[in-house]
Amino acid sequence: MSDAADLVALWRELTTAGLPSRLPAPPSTAAAEVAVSKHLDDPSGRLLVGELDGEIHGMAYLRRTAVSPLHDDTTVTVEYLHVSDSARRHGLGKALIAEAVAWAEHEGCAHLAVVAPAIAREANRFLARLGLGQAGVLRFANTHTVRRRLAAEHAPNLLALLSSRRSAFARRAQLGGSGGSTAGGSVGGTVDGTVVSSPAEPESAGK
Numbered sequence: 001m002s003d004a005a006d007l008v009a010l011w012r013e014l015t016t017a018g019l020p021s022r023l024p025a026p027p028s029t030a031a032a033e034v035a036v037s038k039h040l041d042d043p044s045g046r047l048l049v050g051e052l053d054g055e056i057h058g059m060a061y062l063r064r065t066a067v068s069p070l071h072d073d074t075t076v077t078v079e080y081l082h083v084s085d086s087a088r089r090h091g092l093g094k095a096l097i098a099e100a101v102a103w104a105e106h107e108g109c110a111h112l113a114v115v116a117p118a119i120a121r122e123a124n125r126f127l128a129r130l131g132l133g134q135a136g137v138l139r140f141a142n143t144h145t146v147r148r149r150l151a152a153e154h155a156p157n158l159l160a161l162l163s164s165r166r167s168a169f170a171r172r173a174q175l176g177g178s179g180g181s182t183a184g185g186s187v188g189g190t191v192d193g194t195v196v197s198s199p200a201e202p203e204s205a206g207k
Contacts, residue, residue, distance in 0.1 A: 001033045001037055001040075003036070003056060004033040004036050005032075006049070006055075007032055007036065007047075007056075007059055008026050008027060008028075008029055008032050010056070010057075010058070010082055010084065011023075011026045011027075011032075011080075011082075012026045013082065013084060013085075014080065014082045022140045044063060044065070045061070045063050045064070046062040046103060047059070047060075047061055047062075048060045048061070048062065048100075050083065050087075050092040050093075050096050052087045052090055057083060057084040057086065057087030057092060058083040058087065058092040058093065058095075058096055059080065059081075059096075060078050060079070060080065060082075060096040060097075060099075061078070061079045062076055062077070062078055062079075062100050063076070063077045063079065064076050064104075064107055064109060065077060073109075073110060073111065074107065074108070074109045074111075075109050075110075075112065076103060076104035076107065076109045076111075076112050076113070077112075077114070077115065078096075078097065078100045078112070078114040078115065079115045080115075081093070081096060081097075081114060081115075081116065081123070083096075093126060094130075097114070097130060100112060100114075112132070113132075113135070114127055114132055115138055118137050
């Protein structure tokens with residue numbers, strides 16, 4: 001917990017390093033102390049710091065999880081790996097990854113995964129040299145943003161369905177078909193399992 005202030009400083013560097021970031025803003029030192037204390041007794045996670053000349057210049061968060069929902073194997077995932085600019089080229093990154101490998105071996109994990117920003121070229125080159133290949137891209141957003149975008153994506157589909165139903169009704173009316181709705185009825189359908197309806201076109205539609 002005494003490292004909380006240094007960890008906050010590293011987090012600030014991580015989120016303001018010139019790369020586009022959606023990570024949360026740095027917490028207060030007091031909030032970080034509370035968060036760090038929760039990791040002390042967590043058997044599936046470890047929070048590492050890297051020291052150089054007695055000062056903390058690096059961090060990494062390790063999590064032991066299942067490789068996938070369909071596998072019994074476990075993996076150690078390295079997240080928020082960061083080394084200060086002033087302390088790079090001194091082996092801190094390698095030391096943090098080496099500790100992750102050692103813990104994975106101790107826990108019987110046959111795999112190691114490391115999360116890194118896709119556009120962080122130097123970090124990705126470093127990881128590639130250690131044999132870590134790209135397996136995916138992690139995207140991050142708050143739930144409010146995703147909910148709002150989902151609603152925006154849903155609306156055009158609903159309007160398209162209603163327009164299509166109205167056009168079909170108008171064509172049937174033009175052809176004098178018997179399959180259309182009666183006057184005063186409604187035109188409806190479903191979008192993603194939700195029933196939607198709209199007033200039917202007047203009898204003069206298309207004439």
